[in-house]
Amino acid sequence: RKEVEQDPGPFNVPEGATVAFNCTYSNSASQSFFWYRQDCRKEPKLLMSVYSSGNEDGRFTAQLNRASQYISLLIRDSKLSDSATYLCVVNSLFFSSGSARQLTFGSGTQLTVLP
C-alpha cells in the first residue's frame, strides 16, 4: 500500500465550480500535512499547510481527519488558472534513519478548469 494515496483524476470542471480532492495516508505517526501544486512540466510549489482544525486561504480550504487518516482540499469558484496537479504531502518518519522526518508525496490529482 502506498504511504500517501490520491485519486489521480482527471477532474474536469467548469469555471466557477467547487471541487474537492481527497487523500489518505497510512502512517499514523505522520505529523504534518500539506498540499503542493504542480503546473504542467514545472516544479511543485507549496500551496498550503493543513492544520488539525482546518484552515482556509482565500478560495482554498484544507481539512485533516487524523482518526481516519484523511486529508482534503476544497477549491471554491474555480478559475482557469487553478488547472494543475495537486499533490498531497505528508511529513513522516524517514525511511532509513527512523528519526529524521521527510516529505512523502502522493502521485497527484489532475485538475482542469474549463471555460
Add this chain to the structure above:
Amino acid sequence: IAGITQAPTSQILAAGRRMTLRCTQDMRHNAMYWYRQDLGLGLRLIHYSNTAGTTGKGEVPDGYSVSRANTDDFPLTLASAVPSQTSVYFCASSDAAGVGHNEQFFGPGTRLTVL
C-alpha cells in the same frame, strides 16, 4: 542566481554512460534533496543531505550517488545509466531538516532519457 537551479534542462543519454545532474541553490538552505518523478508514482526521494558534508539514502537510491561538498551544490551522479532511470529529476532545498516542516523549494527539473 535566484533560488534553486538545475542543469542540464534535458538530456538524452546512452545506456552505460555516466551522467551528473547539477543542482545549485543560493538560499543558504541546510537541507537538499533529489527526487525522481514518474507517471503514476509521484515524487520519490533518491538521496538527501541534511547539511554540508553529510548525505543519506532515500526511497530509491540504487544506481545513484550524491555528494555535498558545500552548502550550495548537491550533484547527483548516475554511474552507469540504465533505461529505467529515464525520468524527470527534481532537486529541492529547505531551511532545515528533521522534525517539523520547512517548505521545500524545487528546481525546474531535468528531463533525462536513457536509451
